[in-house]
Amino acid sequence: MRRLLTFLIAFTLMFSLSTAKICAFESAFDQDSSSGDSGFGDNKTSSLEFSGSLEYKIRSILDKKSDSDLSYPSNSESELELGLDYSRDNSDLKATLAFDDNGDVALDEAFIRLYYDNFDLEAGKMKVVWGKGDKLHVVDNLNGEDLTDFINPEYLDRQIAEKMVKLNYYLGTGKLEAVYTPEFTANKLDREGDWVLSKVSKMKELKPIAVKEFGLTAALEIEDSLVGDESKELKDGQLALRYTNSKGGYDYGFSIYQGRLKNLSMDRSAIAKLEKGVYRDSQAFLNDLDLHYDKVTVLGAEFSSVLFGINSRGELAYYLTDDSDGDDPTVHNNKLAWIIGGDRDLPLHNVNVNLQMKSELILDKDKVDDNPADIDYSEDYFTNMMVLKVSDDFNNQRILPEVSLMYNLESQDYILDNQLEFIVKDDTSIKFNYKLFEGDGDTLFGQFDENDYISMVVNYEF
Numbered sequence: 520m521r522r523l524l525t526f527l528i529a530f531t532l533m534f535s536l537s538t539a540k541i542c543a544f545e546s547a548f549d550q551d552s553s554s555g556d557s558g559f560g561d562n563k564t565s566s567l568e569f570s571g572s573l574e575y576k577i578r579s580i581l582d583k584k585s586d587s588d589l590s591y592p593s594n595s596e597s598e599l600e601l602g603l604d605y606s607r608d609n610s611d612l613k614a615t616l617a618f619d620d621n622g623d624v625a626l627d628e629a630f631i632r633l634y635y636d637n638f639d640l641e642a643g644k645m646k647v648v649w650g651k652g653d654k655l656h657v658v659d660n661l662n663g664e665d666l667t668d669f670i671n672p673e674y675l676d677r678q679i680a681e682k683m684v685k686l687n688y689y690l691g692t693g694k695l696e697a698v699y700t701p702e703f704t705a706n707k708l709d710r711e712g713d714w715v716l717s718k719v720s721k722m723k724e725l726k727p728i729a730v731k732e733f734g735l736t737a738a739l740e741i742e743d744s745l746v747g748d749e750s751k752e753l754k755d756g757q758l759a760l761r762y763t764n765s766k767g768g769y770d771y772g773f774s775i776y777q778g779r780l781k782n783l784s785m786d787r788s789a790i791a792k793l794e795k796g797v798y799r800d801s802q803a804f805l806n807d808l809d810l811h812y813d814k815v816t817v818l819g820a821e822f823s824s825v826l827f828g829i830n831s832r833g834e835l836a837y838y839l840t841d842d843s844d845g846d847d848p849t850v851h852n853n854k855l856a857w858i859i860g861g862d863r864d865l866p867l868h869n870v871n872v873n874l875q876m877k878s879e880l881i882l883d884k885d886k887v888d889d890n891p892a893d894i895d896y897s898e899d900y901f902t903n904m905m906v907l908k909v910s911d912d913f914n915n916q917r918i919l920p921e922v923s924l925m926y927n928l929e930s931q932d933y934i935l936d937n938q939l940e941f942i943v944k945d946d947t948s949i950k951f952n953y954k955l956f957e958g959d960g961d962t963l964f965g966q967f968d969e970n971d972y973i974s975m976v977v978n979y980e981f
Contacts, residue, residue: 571601571981578974580713592713596620600627609634628680641685646678647698649761649774650858651823651832655875655906657856658819658836660776661759663704669714669967670934671954679704681757693764703755705812706781710746717966719746728794729801737801744810745785755779755812763821774819779812780840786849787892813840813851831861832875845883848893855880860906873908899929917942925964932958932965950976 577595598619605612614629630643650656654674662678670677683700709715715723722745729738757778764771789807798804816839823832835857842850860875884900887893905928910921919940926933935957940950952974958965 565605565607568604568606569601570604571599573979573981574598574600575977576974578972580969581971581973582969626680637689639687641687642683644680644682645685646675646680647683647685648675648678649696649759649772649821650819650834651770651772651821652834652858652877653832653860653862653873653875655858655860655877657834657858657877657879658774658776658817658821660778660781660815660817661698661700661757663706663781665707666716667707667709667712667714669709671714679707683757691764692766693762696759696761696763698757698759700757700778703757703779703812704781705779705783708746713970714967717961722746725790725793729804732793732796732798733801733804741801741805744805744808745783761819769822769824771823772819772821774817774821776815776817776819778815780815780838780851781812783810784813784849784851784894785810787894788848791892809849811849813842815840815851826861829861829863831859833857833859845886848887848890850894851881852884852887852895853882855882862908869912871910873906873910875906877904877906878902901929903928927958927963930958930962930965932956932962934964946980948978950978952976 575595575597577593579593596619598617601616601618603612603614603616611632611634612630613632615627617625617627619625626644628644628646630641630645633640647661648656648659649661650658656674661683662681664677665672665679666677681700681704682702683698686695686697688695688697708719710719710723723742725745726738726742729741733741755778757776759774759776759778761772761774786807786809789804789809792798792807793804798807817836818839819834819836821832821834823830825831836855838851838854838856840851840853841847842852845852856877856879858875858877860873862871862873864871879902881895881897881900884895887895890896905926906923907926908921908923910919912919919938919942921936921938921940923936923938924933925936933956935955937953938950940948942948952972954974955971956964956967958968960966960968
């Protein structure tokens with residue numbers, strides 16, 4: 520924390536001095552250019568603005584890890600975010616820097632936008648969210664997610680910025696977006712903390728077997744490979760197009776994405792062979808395991824409108840992989856996914872109810888039912904997740920209670936999040952959360968049944 524405060528003070532001093540010099544320079548430049556003898560063709564105006572937030576979080580896990588544990592596991596952290604925005608007549612430069620307790624600095628986003636008559640061009644490290652869903656999407660595929668804290672952070676905060684070039688072309692009331700990313704970033708998973716997914720834990724359980732068969736060094740390499748990592752090769756680039764428009768009170772859009780799925784695929788039969796001691800060296804095991812990220816083409820559609828007084832929204836996506844026949848156990852089958860829902864204000868104080876349903880249907884399930892080693896093998900090939908949020912506000916929107924439920928209908932596991940936010944000042948807020956995870960240990964939310972927690976977040980924006 521001391522290093523963070525030291526940097527903040529130093530940055531403030533340097534920014535104040537640099538701003539004064541910039542203002543003085545621009546003042547002199549304006550005087551020269553107004554005389555007509557400056558030699559420059561156009562009188563460009565420019566401005567530098569900065570904003571940001573300082574956030575302090577504390578979280579306590581309520582379920583004791585063992586009978587001998589007399590206290591609740593707790594952790595706290597602070598984070599400073601600085602946003603820089605430099606604007607000219609025909610261009611913008613935007614960047615966001617994040618600083619943590621350890622003094623580590625991360626470039627969250629940084630890109631330039633160039634304005635032309637009927638199109639804009641953007642290039643840099645960006646987060647691009649597509650779709651009409653409310654923090655829930657099936658057509659948003661460009662950015663991977665940081666899941667090291669599971670899905671506890673907000674949707675946008677989980678997105679991992681990607682290097683990309685983006686063209687926005689305006690056609691009347693419509694907009695055509697074209698995106699190219701030369702690289703690909705997979706979802707980032709927790710490996711050691713409180714939010715290790717059960718599938719990662721199962722992969723890590725193979726380490727003792729690998730140590731016995733191949734030695735410690737090879738076992739560590741296998742463990743890293745099994746957990747998965749991002750890919751940084753040009754052949755893994757992504758292409759995407761999206762067209763959106765509005766007509767007759769309806770907002771609609773169509774998109775196509777060509778890239779890769781963000782979760783690792785493999786040949787599970789190799790794991791069974793490893794447990795039987797078939798392999799003589801680790802490389803033969805990795806070759807058979809065939810770790811990869813499936814290529815995918817996603818055809819998407821989206822809409823939003825006000826129907827019967829409900830702010831309605833929906834998305835539909837068809838995921839087309841290389842396993843069109845559904846009989847390749849190492850590649851995910853094609854699937855359909857959709858979201859439908861909306862929100863409405865009730866005639867009860869300031870209550871708002873937001874309900875969404877996300878569904879996925881894996882196709883050709885008959886091809887994988889008899890093969891437990893298939894990457895798609897599961898008890899449920901048609902899954903539905905309900906997301907319900909009820910919110911209210913008091914004292915001129917300064918006290919904001921909210922209850923949200925994420926519930927998987929087939930596996931019957933859920934997250935119940937109880938939140939109360941106080942707007943102390945226009946720039947300062949305090950948020951309290953009580954979050955519960957329930958379900959069987961092999962379900963998405965139930966695997967964290969022992970991670971119920973309370974938290975407090977203090978946020979100051981400037």
